Amino acid sequence: IVTVTVDGRQVQVPGNATILDACRKAGQNVPTLCYLKGINEIGSCRVCVVEVEGVDQLVASCNNYVLDGMRIKTNSPKVRLARRENVMLLLAQHDTTCTTCARGGNCKLAEVSNDLGIIDFPYKTILANSPWPHDFPLIRNNDKCIRCMRCIQICDKVQASHVWGITNRATHTLVDVAGGANIHDVDCTLCGQCITHCPTGALRERDDVMRVYDALADPDVTTIVQIAPSVRTSWAEHWGLSDEKATIQHMVAALRPMGFDYIVNTDFSADLTIMEEGTELLEHMRRNANGGSGFPMFTSCCPGWVRFVKAHYPELVDDVSTSKSPQQMFGAVVKSYYAEMLGIDPHKIFSLSIMPCVAKKAECAYPNMNDACGDPDVDCVLTVREVSRMLRADHVDVANLEPEPFDEPLGYGTGAGIIFGATGGVMEAALRTAYHIVTGKVPKDDMFDEVRGLRGWKEATFDMDGTKVRVAVASGLQNAKDLCDAIVSGEVSYDFVEVMACPGGCVGGGGQPIHDGEELAGPRGKVLYGLDRVAKYRNSYENPDIVRCYKEYFGEPLSERAEKLLHTDQHG
Numbered sequence: 274i275v276t277v278t279v280d281g282r283q284v285q286v287p288g289n290a291t292i293l294d295a296c297r298k299a300g301q302n303v304p305t306l307c308y309l310k311g312i313n314e315i316g317s318c319r320v321c322v323v324e325v326e327g328v329d330q331l332v333a334s335c336n337n338y339v340l341d342g343m344r345i346k347t348n349s350p351k352v353r354l355a356r357r358e359n360v361m362l363l364l365a366q367h368d369t370t371c372t373t374c375a376r377g378g379n380c381k382l383a384e385v386s387n388d389l390g391i392i393d394f395p396y397k398t399i400l401a402n403s404p405w406p407h408d409f410p411l412i413r414n415n416d417k418c419i420r421c422m423r424c425i426q427i428c429d430k431v432q433a434s435h436v437w438g439i440t441n442r443a444t445h446t447l448v449d450v451a452g453g454a455n456i457h458d459v460d461c462t463l464c465g466q467c468i469t470h471c472p473t474g475a476l477r478e479r480d481d482v483m484r485v486y487d488a489l490a491d492p493d494v495t496t497i498v499q500i501a502p503s504v505r506t507s508w509a510e511h512w513g514l515s516d517e518k519a520t521i522q523h524m525v526a527a528l529r530p531m532g533f534d535y536i537v538n539t540d541f542s543a544d545l546t547i548m549e550e551g552t553e554l555l556e557h558m559r560r561n562a563n564g565g566s567g568f569p570m571f572t573s574c575c576p577g578w579v580r581f582v583k584a585h586y587p588e589l590v591d592d593v594s595t596s597k598s599p600q601q602m603f604g605a606v607v608k609s610y611y612a613e614m615l616g617i618d619p620h621k622i623f624s625l626s627i628m629p630c631v632a633k634k635a636e637c638a639y640p641n642m643n644d645a646c647g648d649p650d651v652d653c654v655l656t657v658r659e660v661s662r663m664l665r666a667d668h669v670d671v672a673n674l675e676p677e678p679f680d681e682p683l684g685y686g687t688g689a690g691i692i693f694g695a696t697g698g699v700m701e702a703a704l705r706t707a708y709h710i711v712t713g714k715v716p717k718d719d720m721f722d723e724v725r726g727l728r729g730w731k732e733a734t735f736d737m738d739g740t741k742v743r744v745a746v747a748s749g750l751q752n753a754k755d756l757c758d759a760i761v762s763g764e765v766s767y768d769f770v771e772v773m774a775c776p777g778g779c780v781g782g783g784g785q786p787i788h789d790g791e792e793l794a795g796p797r798g799k800v801l802y803g804l805d806r807v808a809k810y811r812n813s814y815e816n817p818d819i820v821r822c823y824k825e826y827f828g829e830p831l832s833e834r835a836e837k838l839l840h841t842d843q844h845g
């Protein structure tokens with residue numbers, strides 16, 4: 274413990290604290306721009322500079338450490354001048370057309386610049402012009418890049434994907450696809466983590482909002498929208514509403530006046546996925562007991578993970594579950610069973626899904642995801658950010674909505690479907706149903722809760738009346754890589770492995786609302802587990818809509834029709 278003085282106020286901090294930590298402890302919120310705790314502490318933007326008594330040069334507070342007796346000034350004239358100058362130099366290479374920026378109103382650079390009172394801007398702006406294929410679901414706009422390096426670090430350290438690199442030097446320095454490659458030719462998983470960690474509008478998702486407005490305006494088209502599990506925790510964050518005023522039923526009420534014909538719940542198809550995948554798991558274990566690959570079965574619902582495993586572990590691809598993701602299962606059900614039930618021509622359905630995910634935009638366009646009627650099973654995917662922009666454009670009075678139910682049938686999802694959105698949730702949901710299949714008994718409440726929580730690599734062994742099931746759960750692709758390496762080398766062995774590309778699972782997804790520097794997977798996940806706790810049904814096999822769906826249409830899990838519509842042997 275050392276004692277330092279910040280703007281005249283003494284504080285005690287651990288000897289390994291940064292100056293920034295000490296300033297914040299003293300109540301002085303020094304501005305930062307490139308800084309991301311634990312991930313990017315390189316002091317490149319020079320916005321967090323402070324004056325330290327006895328030191329001539331200003332020091333970056335994010336990556337310099339305290340010394341006992343240090344006296345720090347966070348807002349001296351020298352500091353203020355330097356911060357302004359540093360930010361103005363960034364602006365001199367930034368496209369400041371903020372009115373047409375996807376991040377409008379939610380930009381760290383704009384915030385810092387406004388806070389510093391940069392109104393008269395003396396420099397001429399010179400912009401980097403690097404081309405980008407605008408059909409790709411991830412868009413890089415280099416004239417908005419401030420070279421903070423956050424995207425490089427997230428992609429390297431957290432997502433083990435190494436997509437971004439630095440090209441050129443000095444004032445020509447650019448962050449771009451490493452080695453000058455085309456983004457189509459590198460192994461971007463489309464996890465979107467670089468987007469949610471970008472402090473400006475240099476990275477964003479492809480905007481598909483106009484396709485949705487066009488479908489809504491076409492009288493010949495029936496629009497059916499599904500909403501993913503984790504979206505219920507985050508859709509209204511833009512408006513800062515309480516959890517009670519921002520439930521999924523409020524979201525249904527918000528979407529109705531926009532003109533959607535049917536609003537359905539991806540939780541239902543998450544339950545469907547569990548029925549298929551839980552059954553498949555038991556077959557996979559049987560195969561392994563009789564000389565199968567020896568590798569565990571891997572979950573397949575996260576398209577970021579599927580892209581990753583295909584690129585880096587081809588030897589494991591055959592052990593990825595053939596079950597489609599809940600999004601794609603719902604798409605296939607909508608254009609077959611649901612269309613039949615409603616008496617609509619499936620070719621005239623526009624099937625939309627609202628996801629916390631960028632990779633889902635790619636998943637729905639894979640050529641093998643058109644099993645129902647030959648058209649894509651899901652036509653379009655919007656991120657939570659895009660939907661929030663639509664609600665703002667339509668001036669929906671989000672704070673004063675009366676909750677409304679989903680459309681029936683296929684509107685109901687169990688607690689097991691809801692927890693899909695958090696890391697470990699798919700595993701827990703599958704184990705509840707597998708337990709029932711194996712033992713014929715109802716699983717005790719929360720008997721598989723060991724796989725919950727934000728740790729990047731979790732493992733547990735469960736006993737199902739004598740059948741031992743060894744499981745592991747990873748989220749974040751560096752954790753997934755460590756896990757896969759250990760599996761391939763034989764260091765560890767499991768029966769079932771869940772991987773989600775984004776840290777914390779879909780609640781931390783790359784299509785979620787952006788709160789710069791804050792990680793919200795934890796609190797959002799808690800909401801999902803809270804909903805599971807109070808759900809009428811907590812096990813997928815108990816879902817009355819699922820029971821009906823098998824009775825009327827699929828027969829049983831892994832039936833011929835289920836294999837055709839709900840499974841794929843290719844994964845993209």
Ligand code: HC0
Pocket residue numbers: 500501502503504539540542543574575576598599600601628629630633693694695779780782
């Ligand atoms: Fe998934 Fe996800 S990836 S868990 O399987 O929540 O259900 O498809 O919708 O939200 O993205 C399910 C699928 C989602 C989310 C995402 C979640």
Ligand code: SF4
Pocket residue numbers: 411427428432434435436437460461462463464465466467468
């Ligand atoms: Fe890397 Fe994910 Fe961004 Fe692709 S989307 S560049 S994998 S962080």
